Amino acid sequence: MRAEEYACTGPDGMELPRPTDPEPPHPDWSLDGRDPEIDDGLLLDPDAPVTPTQAAEQLALRDLHYTGDRFPGSVLADSLHALDTHPDILLMPATFTVVQQSENGWKPVTCLHASVHAARRSLDFTLRWSWPRMRGLIPFEAIREIDPQTLTTPDAADNPELAPYMEAAARLRNGRVNRLEFQGTAYQIARTRRLLRWGPDGPEGPRPSDTNSQDPERMHPPMDEDGNILPEDDFDEDFEDFGDFEGEFEGSAGGGITDGVARGVKGEDEGTLSER
Numbered sequence: 001m002r003a004e005e006y007a008c009t010g011p012d013g014m015e016l017p018r019p020t021d022p023e024p025p026h027p028d029w030s031l032d033g034r035d036p037e038i039d040d041g042l043l044l045d046p047d048a049p050v051t052p053t054q055a056a057e058q059l060a061l062r063d064l065h066y067t068g069d070r071f072p073g074s075v076l077a078d079s080l081h082a083l084d085t086h087p088d089i090l091l092m093p094a095t096f097t098v099v100q101q102s103e104n105g106w107k108p109v110t111c112l113h114a115s116v117h118a119a120r121r122s123l124d125f126t127l128r129w130s131w132p133r134m135r136g137l138i139p140f141e142a143i144r145e146i147d148p149q150t151l152t153t154p155d156a157a158d159n160p161e162l163a164p165y166m167e168a169a170a171r172l173r174n175g176r177v178n179r180l181e182f183q184g185t186a187y188q189i190a191r192t193r194r195l196l197r198w199g200p201d202g203p204e205g206p207r208p209s210d211t212n213s214q215d216p217e218r219m220h221p222p223m224d225e226d227g228n229i230l231p232e233d234d235f236d237e238d239f240e241d242f243g244d245f246e247g248e249f250e251g252s253a254g255g256g257i258t259d260g261v262a263r264g265v266k267g268e269d270e271g272t273l274s275e276r
Helices: 052-061 073-085 116-134 163-173 232-238 257-266
Strands: 003-010 088-091 095-102 105-108 179-182 185-199 272-274
Touching: 052 088, 095 116, 116 163, 116 185, 163 179
Parallel strands: 003 272
Antiparallel strands: 003 185, 088 185, 095 105, 095 185, 179 185
16 A cells, blocks of 8 residues: 655745644653554545545645656656546545754654654654764663753753753753754654545555665574674675665655655655645
């Protein structure tokens, strides 16, 4: 099954969460907190009743197809062909992700999340846990409860490098924050959408021009011909001659929003709307 991902944009950039998007009455910021799963219990029914707003959006998206000149001819042709083979639109529930502003638009920081708060929690975890360890400010071997707050004194005199991380995370937790400035970069919670094309034979499947830029995950440790486990570096060198698998997967329904969000802001992607 093939899904398209898109985001609404306007003069102020990507669409933020809407007031009607669900929010928890008591936000959980703990490391052990559980977030809702994307599309949990979702039933795909093209005949299900929709609101007038949803019907208008479905109608507006029927003619959506790739037009950017950076796309290969096969991608453009398959996209145009899908308008005839799968003309109907089924809208899927909104998702949310963290994006950061760049010179050319916006680029993703996290994967898709089912709720606004889950996206905020991912940014909070990045500020408190991931980035301090990735940047050498907290040892990786430190227990998971160690974060900038536990290592920073009230006046931040002992750990001045960690203080900005603690302050940013504190601002993020102070209410329903959807935009955050940190170290000169703007981060925001973006509202992203997905759609399925539907035809007489059901939902659209993969197109011949679809490619996948993500290599398969390795299930077993690398071993030589005698069964000895190889260091990761040695294994990677052995496969350098095979070259890189390049390409972009347009319209993945999972974490593939990473490319779609960044392109959508510049208006080059099929899955882009301008919200006025």
